[in-house]
Every structure is written in structure tokens, then in C-alpha cells.
Amino acid sequence: MCYNYNFNTVASFDILSNADNVNAKTFMMGYSNNIYVSKNNVYISYQKNLPYNYYESNNEDRFFSVIAPLLSSDAQNKIKDIKDDNSLNSYQRWDKISSVLEDMYNKMENNEKNALIEKIQKAVDDYEAKLEAERRKTIIHRIAIDNGKIEYGAKGEVSGYLLNQFSMDENGDYFRVATTTEIWTQRENVMYNNVFVLDKSMNTVGKLEAIAPDERIYSARFLGDRLYMVTFKRVDPLFVIDLSNPQKPEVLGELKIPGYSDYLHPYDETHIIGVGKDVDESIDADKVHESGAVYYTAIKGLKLALFDVSDVKNPKEISKYVIGETGTDSEALRDHKAFLFDLKKNLLVLPLTEVKSKPEYDSNLGYYRQRNWQGAYVFSLDLQNGFKLKGTITHNDGIENQDYYYYGSPNAVRRSLFMNDVLYTVSDKKIKANDLNNISAEIKEIKLPYETQNYPVPIYQGGIGIAGPVMK
Numbered sequence: 001m002c003y004n005y006n007f008n009t010v011a012s013f014d015i016l017s018n019a020d021n022v023n024a025k026t027f028m029m030g031y032s033n034n035i036y037v038s039k040n041n042v043y044i045s046y047q048k049n050l051p052y053n054y055y056e057s058n059n060e061d062r063f064f065s066v067i068a069p070l071l072s073s074d075a076q077n078k079i080k081d082i083k084d085d086n087s088l089n090s091y092q093r094w095d096k097i098s099s100v101l102e103d104m105y106n107k108m109e110n111n112e113k114n115a116l117i118e119k120i121q122k123a124v125d126d127y128e129a130k131l132e133a134e135r136r137k138t139i140i141h142r143i144a145i146d147n148g149k150i151e152y153g154a155k156g157e158v159s160g161y162l163l164n165q166f167s168m169d170e171n172g173d174y175f176r177v178a179t180t181t182e183i184w185t186q187r188e189n190v191m192y193n194n195v196f197v198l199d200k201s202m203n204t205v206g207k208l209e210a211i212a213p214d215e216r217i218y219s220a221r222f223l224g225d226r227l228y229m230v231t232f233k234r235v236d237p238l239f240v241i242d243l244s245n246p247q248k249p250e251v252l253g254e255l256k257i258p259g260y261s262d263y264l265h266p267y268d269e270t271h272i273i274g275v276g277k278d279v280d281e282s283i284d285a286d287k288v289h290e291s292g293a294v295y296y297t298a299i300k301g302l303k304l305a306l307f308d309v310s311d312v313k314n315p316k317e318i319s320k321y322v323i324g325e326t327g328t329d330s331e332a333l334r335d336h337k338a339f340l341f342d343l344k345k346n347l348l349v350l351p352l353t354e355v356k357s358k359p360e361y362d363s364n365l366g367y368y369r370q371r372n373w374q375g376a377y378v379f380s381l382d383l384q385n386g387f388k389l390k391g392t393i394t395h396n397d398g399i400e401n402q403d404y405y406y407y408g409s410p411n412a413v414r415r416s417l418f419m420n421d422v423l424y425t426v427s428d429k430k431i432k433a434n435d436l437n438n439i440s441a442e443i444k445e446i447k448l449p450y451e452t453q454n455y456p457v458p459i460y461q462g463g464i465g466i467a468g469p470v471m472k
Helices: 052-070 073-084 090-106 110-135
Strands: 006-012 023-029 034-037 041-047 137-146 149-159 168-171 174-184 189-198 204-211 216-223 226-232 235-242 250-258 260-268 271-283 295-308 316-323 340-342 347-355 360-362 367-369 372-382 386-393 415-419 422-426 430-435 438-447 457-461 464-468
Touching: 006 137, 006 149, 023 041, 023 137, 023 149, 034 168, 041 168, 052 073, 052 110, 073 090, 110 174, 137 174, 149 174, 149 189, 149 204, 168 216, 174 216, 174 226, 189 216, 189 226, 204 250, 216 271, 226 260, 226 271, 250 271, 250 316, 260 295, 295 347, 295 386, 316 386, 340 415, 347 415, 347 422, 372 422, 386 430, 386 438
Parallel strands: 216 260
Antiparallel strands: 006 023, 034 041, 041 137, 137 149, 168 174, 174 189, 189 204, 216 226, 226 235, 235 250, 260 271, 271 295, 295 316, 340 347, 347 372, 360 367, 372 386, 415 422, 422 430, 430 438, 457 464
């Protein structure tokens, strides 16, 4: 039986024609989680998922190829005879092997036992690390499209996993991907990042591996012959990677600054906008030991950054703007459609939920509260002045600082757009129009049909919870 596959259908139709003709083809592959579409190809990717019996066979292979060679020659000979005895079933075979292991181990001195266990543990860890690297791969299928005609192209695989659609890019006859490899063994966790270049047959023709050990990719953006990639552990390394030679990708420059960017957006050909979080990297005085200080990283407010990458060997952060306290969040960190930028108008709009104070204990309510604000920040952005706040817009009805205005609430601004000099912000409850030349000047507000979800509220009487009606 097939446990690890499903069917993916790619369909095309002519939107300019009244005909109902639909050209569709179905392909069997894994459950796709990231898709990249160009003019000529659809790339469908997913994590490699191996069948259960694969892991079962590995257990047997691990013993015979890794553990058995470390045993005494007498034990090895006995185990080989048992393995080659076709009259034994699987249970009988392993029962006899277990007896051999017990006899060998019980006759050993303590120092011999400890040395053998240490050797076996290291050999098994090395074996598992190699297997994990094989398992932690991404499969990519190329589906060719030509004037609505759909044809299967090729299949390839690369080490690691993709962060999102911006980790993939097609440039000419090549497909480029940025991945993070994470390998778990019983003793350690190994993490690093990679860049691969594949040809039309989905064969790897160029690669750059083991970038930023112990860190993972937080954001990536391919622009022409460049890849801009952010990894993070305690600081924010922005890597500039050259892909002009598909066979030999190379790191041109690196910038390390506190914080990280979850989303990268091009400002122009030589500047990049980053949206992420600010961090506080400090020495933990309680954990300083002989080997030196132990650092901890505290995530702070939301951070906007403007990077100058005109000198690829020496990228610079030329402007930054930090909003709110720890917990401040924006939908743009996860969905690029929430991010609005226009170079001609020097306009940047970011919806967010801002935490405006540190937690304070409310003795009346018996828990900690924070003052929150929801809405959109509107900036002007240019290379000379950087980020300049033009104003803010909220959809909250006259109540600004309430701890129950949570991220994703119906008052949260989800999207923004502009027409001429009017900025429109959209939440589940309303659409607002504001003057771009004077953000505080509200032109119009339109309420949208929205039904509040009512849930029973428990009324406590004598320690017993009784469901009662919701008070509006």
C-alpha cells in the first residue's frame, strides 16, 4: 500500500475565452507545502516522507553494519552464523543474537564494557546523522506549462527544508533554492543552511553548504544574480550570496546586527527592506562560568530595517525603526500580502498589534495586563531620511489601550492599499479611507457585515460553573 503520496492536479483555462475547456493533469507526489510558479513552469515541493518499513530495515542494518563490527571476533563469528541460518525465523534469529551479546558482555571487565559502550554510541550517532541528512530532504517537481499545455518535466531533491515560497526562484534555465538542514541525534542537534542551483532536469549543478552553523533561515529573497538571506541565533547575519555562476555560488558579504528579519522586500536594485524583531543580547550574570560568559537573547519589539547592499562585500544597515515592547506583532511577518510599499510615493504601510507597556499586575483582576494598540503604521521611506512615521490608523472604536484587543481580532487591520492620495485600510469590521498627505484626516469609514461570535460565559455560583448568556 502507498501511505506517503497523494494526487496533485494542475489545471489551465483561457480567461479571455467563453469556452469551458479546461486542460488538467493529475500527478502523484507527496503532500505539497510550497509552490513556485514562473511563466513556463510550476515547481511543487514537499518534505521527503519515507515509509515505515524503511525505518524498520534501518534498525537491522544499523546492528549488522555499525554495531557488530565493534564486537569481539568470537561474537562476530557467532552472529554471522546465526544471520546466515535460513532455518531460523526473525524472532528466533534475534533471540539467539541476544544470547550471544549477553554472554560476551557478562564476561567483560567494567573498563572494557565502558569503552565498548562509548565506541558503539559514537558509531551509532555518526550512522544516525548520515541517515537523518538523507531523510531531511526536500523533493521538487517541475511541471512545464506552455500556452495552457501542461507536461511533467522532472524531479529533483535537495538537502534540508524550505522556509517559504521566497526560498525558491527561477532564473533563466536554472532553479535556485535556499534550505535549512537540521539533524537530531541522541547526543546533539546539528543545524546549518544551504543554497542549491538545479538545471531543467532538476539535477544539482551548483551548491553552497554549511552556511551559518547552529542557525536557521528566517528570510530569503532572490533578486537576479543575488540571494539575500537572513539567519538568526543571537544576532542577525544578512548574507549576500552571488549566483552569477550557477556552478559556483559564493558568499560575497555578511552583516551582523542585533535582531532578525522575517521578511525581506526590495527597495531598489541596491537596497533591501527587512521586517522582523529587535533583540536584546545580554550576558546572563547568573550563568557565567570558567569558560566565559553565557549569553541570552530576549526578543523585543518589531523592527524595520533598511540595508544598503551596493557594496556587496560590505552590506550596511542605514536606517532602522523599532515599534513597541516584547509581543508586538504584524501579519506581514508571516504573509507578505499584508506589507504595502511603493517606491514612487516613498510609502510603507504595516499593520500591527503593538504592545505599549511591560506586563503590570492588576490586583483587582488577579493577573498581569499590558496596554495594547491595534492598527496600521504609515511611514515615508527614502534613502536620505530612512523611516519617518507619517501617522497611525486604528479601527478600534474609541478604545485604544485594552488588553483584549488581541492579534487577529475583528478590529485588527489586515490589508492596506492606496488610490491616488487616499490610503485604504481593511479589517474584518470596516474599511477606512485616510488622506495620504495628512494621515490623521479620515475621509470616510464603511462598516462591513460582521457577526460577533457568541460563546456561553460561565456564571459561578457556590463554586459551580453555570453557562449563561453573553452580554452585549
